[in-house]
Amino acid sequence: MFRQHVRKNLTAYCHDELAPVEARRIAEHILVCQRCRSEYEAIKLGVALMRELPAAHAPETIWPQLEAALAQQTEQASSDATQATTEQSRPVHIADTQATAHTTRRFALFASWPRVAAVSCAALVVACLVGGWYYLRPDAPSWEVARLAGAPQIGRERIGERGQLAVGEWLETDNNSRAQISVAHIGEVEVEPQTRIRLVETRPTEHRLELARGTMHARIWAPPRLFFVDTPSAVAADLGCAYTLEVDDHGRGLLHVTTGYVALERGARESIVPAGAACATAPGTGPGTPFFEDASDDFLHALAAFDFKQGGDTALKTVLTEARVRDTLTLWHLLPRVDGDERARVYERLAQLSPPPEGVTRDGVLRLDEQMLKQWKDELENRWLPESFPAVRKAWRNLWQ
Amino acid sequence: METVALMSDRQIETDVIAACQRGDREAFRLLFETYKDRVYSIALYFFGGNEAQASDITQQVFLKLFTKIGQFRSEAEFTTWLYRLTTNACVDEQRKVRRLSQLEETFMADEVRVAEAQEAGLARRETAARVKSAVAELKPKLRVAILLKYFEGLSYEEMAAALGCSKGTVASRLNRGHKALARRLQDLRGLLQQGD
Numbered sequence A: 001m002f003r004q005h006v007r008k009n010l011t012a013y014c015h016d017e018l019a020p021v022e023a024r025r026i027a028e029h030i031l032v033c034q035r036c037r038s039e040y041e042a043i044k045l046g047v048a049l050m051r052e053l054p055a056a057h058a059p060e061t062i063w064p065q066l067e068a069a070l071a072q073q074t075e076q077a078s079s080d081a082t083q084a085t086t087e088q089s090r091p092v093h094i095a096d097t098q099a100t101a102h103t104t105r106r107f108a109l110f111a112s113w114p115r116v117a118a119v120s121c122a123a124l125v126v127a128c129l130v131g132g133w134y135y136l137r138p139d140a141p142s143w144e145v146a147r148l149a150g151a152p153q154i155g156r157e158r159i160g161e162r163g164q165l166a167v168g169e170w171l172e173t174d175n176n177s178r179a180q181i182s183v184a185h186i187g188e189v190e191v192e193p194q195t196r197i198r199l200v201e202t203r204p205t206e207h208r209l210e211l212a213r214g215t216m217h218a219r220i221w222a223p224p225r226l227f228f229v230d231t232p233s234a235v236a237a238d239l240g241c242a243y244t245l246e247v248d249d250h251g252r253g254l255l256h257v258t259t260g261y262v263a264l265e266r267g268a269r270e271s272i273v274p275a276g277a278a279c280a281t282a283p284g285t286g287p288g289t290p291f292f293e294d295a296s297d298d299f300l301h302a303l304a305a306f307d308f309k310q311g312g313d314t315a316l317k318t319v320l321t322e323a324r325v326r327d328t329l330t331l332w333h334l335l336p337r338v339d340g341d342e343r344a345r346v347y348e349r350l351a352q353l354s355p356p357p358e359g360v361t362r363d364g365v366l367r368l369d370e371q372m373l374k375q376w377k378d379e380l381e382n383r384w385l386p387e388s389f390p391a392v393r394k395a396w397r398n399l400w401q
Numbered sequence B: 001m002e003t004v005a006l007m008s009d010r011q012i013e014t015d016v017i018a019a020c021q022r023g024d025r026e027a028f029r030l031l032f033e034t035y036k037d038r039v040y041s042i043a044l045y046f047f048g049g050n051e052a053q054a055s056d057i058t059q060q061v062f063l064k065l066f067t068k069i070g071q072f073r074s075e076a077e078f079t080t081w082l083y084r085l086t087t088n089a090c091v092d093e094q095r096k097v098r099r100l101s102q103l104e105e106t107f108m109a110d111e112v113r114v115a116e117a118q119e120a121g122l123a124r125r126e127t128a129a130r131v132k133s134a135v136a137e138l139k140p141k142l143r144v145a146i147l148l149k150y151f152e153g154l155s156y157e158e159m160a161a162a163l164g165c166s167k168g169t170v171a172s173r174l175n176r177g178h179k180a181l182a183r184r185l186q187d188l189r190g191l192l193q194q195g196d
């Protein structure tokens, strides 16, 4: 996998110019190769920058100048009747326009052009058709959808074995339907029954779905932060992984991660959820604190109360008492979400379960020093990931910034 | 269904070109209206936001297009031909006034940057102004490739035809162009990510 670097093809990858097999090879390679990945990040930035340049509108003055220049040219051509002129055509500047106004008027009829009759009706009809063609031509990008069971619908249409989900369209499944969406060339999403999901955007630097209700399972082999799912109360940003995301009728969400990492975000609030962990999210609150699903029942109930039901001090006390070494995932995330005495207590418990590495001080952590929090997280991370995948863990570590 | 639509599109394009070849004014106007903004945008950003130069180039391109449309063979892709004219016009012009224009471009770009940055709170415009001047500093060959890609949305194959080079060369120029932009505008990374 490391043998063949992919740097030469990275722009083509961003522009969707590669065959799916090649695109997938690149996606997988940049996941594990630091060199190619930083190159990819640079090119992705270049692509994003270029999209910031707005298209410009040609000024109205060009057409009259052009007519004048053409008239001048034809006039010259007819005075030079015996010899064709080979002179380069030069543009006419705005200042010249008035001087050539009389020729403009004459030229307007294109009188000296070969075989010119009056403007034909046929040409006008063509004009309208081409106008329509021009505006319709950029096809709305779409993703392929395969029916897995029942009768999934795109918009109001039932799909057959396969369908296309275009940007802006909703895919809906009823009680008995399931479907699979191919996410550009970077992954797959399986859609469970009773789900409503929309393709928001798909471009080489960002793919985005909106999950309004229901359940989806994603398997993504793209580099981090390329695939996003909007839910009513948070955005799930893929960091290279497999996960399940559920949204209920109240807009509350639950994310389970099977491999890799997912970030659940709203505004500045971010929860990093590694494999084996989950995180809830609710309207009004945004993403809650991530937790491992094998934590004790008391721990989970207390955390839910703390995050979403103003459980306050009592709930926090239970969370701290019940926390195992692995639950430092939860405690580390709690640090910036509490303050004063509460933060100090979270720190003490965290330090008790896994002492901070050298250079990370109590004072630093309590004032939320970014560098120190990150350093401690890097250390704690060893406790969060399954022991059995050291190589995978190393790759994910590289990705997690 | 899609195939049929595409075929008739091509048919229509051929019809318009045929009408131009007969000297039909409306057909000329139609071609001009359809493509003018794209030609103008390429020229504008090629010359670092110099509007007068962009207008000149646009006019030059269409003038050449209309005078030579009689020679256009319908089996060749019209857009390829148009963008070849556009890129040649830009590169030729650049060659003619290289020394002078380089100075001028830098000056212009800076002026635009400052003027646009002064409009308070318009971070997006500031970004665009900085991208604009960074594009203007690229080598002409990289610059023209990037502009063709973003303002025409051409495929690599179409770009290769318009630029008269191989697809591999297109890919490598785009690679280099994007990296150069990223290097120059490294500090905008955070800004762009937040915007999304």
Ligand SMILES: [Zn+2]
Residues within 6 Å of the ligand: A002, A004, A005, A006, A007, A029, A033, A034, A035, A036, A037
């Ligand atoms: Zn590599």
